[in-house]
Amino acid sequence: MTPARKHTALPKAQILIEALPWLTRHNGKTVVIKFGGNAMVDDELKAAFAQDVVFLRQAGLKPVVVHGGGPQISAQLDKQGLVSEFKAGLRVTTPEAMDVVRMVLAGQVQRELVGLLNQHGPLAVGLTGEDAHTITAVQHRPTIDGELVDIGRVGEITAIDTGAIQALLDDGRIPVVSSIARSADDNHVYNVNADTAAAALAAALDAETLMVLTDVEGLYEDWPHSDDVISRLTATELEKLLPELSSGMVPKMQGCLHAVRNGVETARVIDGRVQHSILLEIFTDEGIGTMVVPDAQGES
C-alpha cells in the first residue's frame, strides 16, 4: 500500500472500529423506526433513510419500519375536494377519507419506501395492520372538553399479532408497516396514528429501541418559544410533561411513554431531516434528539 493510501485508509478503519461496541450491543436486537410524513422532505433524504435501514439490517440488527404520511394524505384529500380536519391531534376520518388514507399510505408512501429499500436487495416487504391480523382496533372516541367525540374511522389499538412481522424478521426481511387496523369482526378498517402504531408494535415485538423520525430536532422544552431540546428524560418525567404538549408531539410522546413502560429500553425522537441521523443515533455517542428511558428501579 502506498503511503498516501495508508493515510486515507487509517481514519476509515478508525471510524469502523469505533462502532464495534455499538455493533456488539445491538446485534440481533429489534429496532422499530417510525418515519414521519413530515420528515420525508425530499428524494435524497428518503434514499438516505433507506440506506440507513439497510445498513442496520446488514450490521445484524432487525429493523422494522412504520411509516406516516399525514401531509401526503392531506394533499390528496385536498385534491379530491374533501375536507381535512384534526381533533385531539387525530384526523377526523369519514368513510370517504378512510379510502384516501388507505390508498395514500398503503398504495403510495409504503410502496415508495419498499421500492427504495429494495434497491439494495430483496429485503423489504410491505404490509398494513390489516394483514395477518397484525393490528386490531376499535373505534376511538377521544374526550374533548369533557365530552366523548365521534371522529369517524379512527382506531384505538386493542391487540397486536406480531406473527407476520416476526416471520419476516426471522427470514431476514425488513417489514414496512402502514398504520391501518382492522376491527375484530373484519367489517371495518381504521385509521391509526402512525406514532401510536409504531409504539404499540415496538412494545409487542419486545424491541430494544423505538426511534421516531420527525421534522424537529427533538422535544423542545418550551415550544414554540425556544428551541432548547430536552436530551434525556425518564418515563415519570415525561408523564408529568404530557398535559403541556400540543399537536403532533402528543401521540409521539404518549407512544414513547407506552414503549418504555412496556419493555422497550429506549424511545427516541430525532430529526429525520438530518441525513443519516439513524446511524448517528445507533452507532455513536452523539445522540442528537430526545431520549426517553424507563424509570430507574424503585423510582416512579
Ligand SMILES: Nc1ncnc2c1ncn2[C@@H]1O[C@H](COP(=O)(O)OP(=O)(O)O)[C@@H](O)[C@H]1O
Ligand atoms: N414541545 C414540542 N417540541 C417539538 N415539536 C413540537 C412540540 N409541540 C408541538 N410540536 C410540533 O409537533 C410537530 C411534529 O409532529 P407531526 O407534525 O405530527 O410530525 P410527523 O409527521 O413527523 O409525525 C413539530 O413539527 C412541531 O410543530
Ligand SMILES: CC(=O)N[C@@H](CCC(=O)OP(=O)(O)O)C(=O)O
Ligand atoms: C388518525 C390519524 O390522524 N392518522 C394519521 C395517519 C398518518 C400519520 O400518522 O402520519 P404522520 O406520522 O406523518 O403524522 C393521519 O390520517 O394523518
